[in-house]
Amino acid sequence: MSYPGPRVDAPLVVFDFDHTLYDGDSGSHLFKWLLDRAWWRQLLALLAAPVAGPMVAWLPTRRAGISVFVWIGTIGIHRRRDLDALIDRYIETHAQAIKARLLPLALDVLHKHREAGDRVVVATGAPPELARAILAFVAHEDVPVVGTLVGPKFGALGALRHCHHAMKMTMLREAGYTQPVAAAYSDSSADLPLLQAARKPVVVNPKAKRVAMFRRVLPAGTPILNWGCPGRGGDPAA
Template identity: 75%
Template sequence: MSAAGRFPPARDDAPLVVFDFDHTLYDGDSGSHLFAWLIKRSWWRPLLALLIAPVFGPLIAFLPTRRVGISGFVWVGSIGMGGRREFDAAIDRYVAAHTDEIRHRLLPVALDVLHHHRERGDRVVIATGAPPELARAILAFVAHEDVPVVGTLVGPRLGAVGALRHCHSEMKMTMLRQAGYTAPVEVAYSDSSADLPLLKAARRPVVVNPKARRIPLFRRVLPPGTPILNWGCPGRGGDPVASAA
């Protein structure tokens, strides 16, 4: 049965629930996995990636420069693509070729929580720093979900594909509002300190699968009693949760 047949349609006035994707629903960084595959498609792309690594690699380690660092490897993986349509087609091929691997990375507890909200008729949206077609394809092809996705806007850049608007930090809130999600956020789920604008905006923030070293920050800036959970993401912090119940 399709997801549309399993869940009642969300009411326009239903509570708005926002999920991050990477390290929240998906164990890992889906964009990095995609671009590693794109780079490995040709013998010369890994060599080019090695050439730029001394410059772009260190930038990824720091939040203010991470976008620039990642963009270098995105450029290597997408050289020759004519635009978003070709890029989205490559994403669909990647997901279709890695269905089993991706299925193992989707966190069962996270999907159960997602289903719980949909069963209640809540208005659920995924907001991710990954390209929206990637999260959409993973959820549709692998998990048979039809949840709307707001993500990083990509387009032609320097003979390849690059981020035109990065759905990240404060911009994530801006892009959600511009996509029509203007109601107050009732519940937000995320692992990342970059999503503090989203978590702070939510009436009920929930931190899931955070890096252990970030937990003191979350406890300091979010309301007392904010749940900090681990939904089965190895190597991440939070109180272990065995099931959505």
């Protein structure tokens, strides 16, 4: 599908990816597949889980916890392009399952912004190559993606800069998206810096226990919607 190029004065619209356009955590799905490639990777992950698992669940240590599993899944891989090749193989062999996880309502909203000539970008905690490949190969969208920078680390790959919380705003600015954010869509409390920077924040598919917090810290009347993500909170979207 072709879209008009963004207007010179086009508003900037930012979408999160996981639990926003995609039902689930795309990075976790990829790295589980990487771990499942060999029994010894699975064993190492099980041994690391009692320590790394709780770290993933706590925001201040999330990056370190995720990096442990990324490292185990990529032992022996030293170049980012080798990871890109594995991402392509993963998507090709899981295309139908991935397509089923893309949220039609979310893609409709993304389409409308692009048809209006808005400057649309996806900002995600996943590797940008993963979100970009899913959108291109499965959803036929060529939308720009800013995401976590992955590179060599101790004989494997690891997150060098995690596109997460305040760093997501920093990485967007560094990528050239310096204008004010007109609208932002995200499910996550970790994206509060992005949502609070947007003139029109929209919370989509939040955890039910986070809804009250979003209503407290975001402007009155902020939409809190469910775009068809089972088990998540938010008002049903038309």
